[in-house]
Amino acid sequence: DYPEDQPFTEIGERAFAGNPYLYDVTLPDAVTKIGANAIENCEELYYFTANGVTEIGAYAFKDDTELYYVSAPKLTKIAEGTFYRAYLSTFESGELEEIPDYAFYRTQGKAEIPIAEGTVIGNFAFGDINSAVTRIDFSRVASIGDAAFGYESHGGWSSSGSDRYDLDLTNVKHIGKYAISGNGNLRSVKFSPSLTELPEGVLSGTPYLESVSA
Secondary structure (H helix, E strand, O other): OOOOOOOEEEEOOOOOOOOOOOOEEOOOOOOOEOOOOOOOOOOOEEEOOOOOOOOOOOOOOOOOOOEEEEEEEOOOEHHHHHHHOHHHHOEEOEEEEEEEOOOOOOOOOOOOOOEEEEEOOOOOOOOOOOHHHOOOOOHEEEEEEOOOOOOOOOOOOOOOOOEEEEEEEEOEEEEEEOOOOOOOOEEEEEEEEOOOOOOOOOOOOOOOEEEEOO
């Protein structure tokens, strides 16, 4: 037993990694930080609640492919690959200050991600996810990295042209190569007037695109 007057405040690196029995985890409110790879490869983990956590380390939930529900209302800082290949149908957090490289890579759920004003989105942050661009408020984004919302080198996802959407990137000052490639249902996109050229492959694999403007 841990003394009640000395609650632990951090989950260390690889603390629960590879546990095949975790299904529903609720951390004490005193816990504010989760270390790198702390809960990775827990294939049965479905619910995760952490009301006091403000920071989660690199690849903490990597390959938790059944993780549908995350509630961490004070969370504002994540790291590279934090939710790599988790599912995420529901994601409740504070406004994330940055979306690092691979942070939500292949998270197939449709959860919207709360972000702070001026957020930088890293390389492959939402890579290999169909229509991930619909999960972010781009009016608050300053920069989008390489293949952040797309594939790097091929045509992307198949599409019937249904559920089409428009994308307003007028506040985004930097866009990396292949940043939004492969979004098959993209109908129109508006770029910032400050962009002087479109990056390599940025609109490849968008067969239903009708309008591009700045």
